[in-house]
Amino acid sequence: MINVERKPPAYPFSLAPLPFAYDALEPHIDAATMHVHHAKHHQSYITNLNAALKDYPQLHGFRIEELLLRLDTLPIAIRQTVHDQGGGHLQHQFFWSILKPRAGEAQPVGALAEAIDRDFGSFDAFKEKFVETGARHFASGWVFLAMIPATGKLEVFSRADHNTILPEKKYALLINDLWEHAYYLKYRNGRPEYLQSFWNIVNWEYVGQLYENAPLTKDRLTRAIKRFT
Ligand code: MN
Numbered sequence: 001m002i003n004v005e006r007k008p009p010a011y012p013f014s015l016a017p018l019p020f021a022y023d024a025l026e027p028h029i030d031a032a033t034m035h036v037h038h039a040k041h042h043q044s045y046i047t048n049l050n051a052a053l054k055d056y057p058q059l060h061g062f063r064i065e066e067l068l069l070r071l072d073t074l075p076i077a078i079r080q081t082v083h084d085q086g087g088g089h090l091q092h093q094f095f096w097s098i099l100k101p102r103a104g105e106a107q108p109v110g111a112l113a114e115a116i117d118r119d120f121g122s123f124d125a126f127k128e129k130f131v132e133t134g135a136r137h138f139a140s141g142w143v144f145l146a147m148i149p150a151t152g153k154l155e156v157f158s159r160a161d162h163n164t165i166l167p168e169k170k171y172a173l174l175i176n177d178l179w180e181h182a183y184y185l186k187y188r189n190g191r192p193e194y195l196q197s198f199w200n201i202v203n204w205e206y207v208g209q210l211y212e213n214a215p216l217t218k219d220r221l222t223r224a225i226k227r228f229t
Contacts, residue, residue: 037177136158
């Protein structure tokens with residue numbers, strides 16, 4: 001028996017309730033889309049992930065981030081499934097956390113606002129780049145705002161399907177779902193309109209905290225301080 005320390009949330013993974021009602025993001029994301037997206041799509045990623053891990057008790061103590069970072073050490077039989085379904089679980093879990101009903105004209109403040117101005121020119125220029133990158137992405141995937149630890153700079157880019165940016169060692173601050181299930185009921189083929197509506201439901205306060213509390217930022221800060229002491 002391998003004795004693994006249980007560090008929940010680990011296997012069996014479970015679907016956390018949304019921190020708001022399914023209709024709370026109306027009219028920007030409709031209640032029917034939110035319901036099927038959370039209770040059906042996200043739930044199915046978790047169900048399939050648990051099914052794949054079921055017969056591998058040595059993997060049951062790991063958080064989803066750890067499993068995704070160790071993909072190349074996982075049994076070949078479940079590697080792709082953990083990548084696809086586990087990636088889907090992690091991305092959706094993060095996605096729900098950065099949404100906020102009636103966020104209206106909220107904007108980033110403080111250190112994050114300064115970093116956005118520094119790296120994109122202005123908040124408006126950042127928003128334009130995020131929407132354009134998401135609109136241009138072919139087929140399913142996600143658009144990201146992330147911090148690059150080596151430089152501390154912010155970048156906007158997209159990744160296909162359920163690829164997370166964990167292996168790239170980039171730190172996600174904000175993501176939006178480009179899969180058709182995220183918008184097709186209301187926006188049909190209007191992905192740019194869906195992306196534009198996203199600015200009404202972003203929890204910038206939380207995203208700002210993520211930026212300020214990024215462990216990688218702290219490491220860089222520690223190194224910077226050490227140089228002067
Ligand atoms: Mn989705």
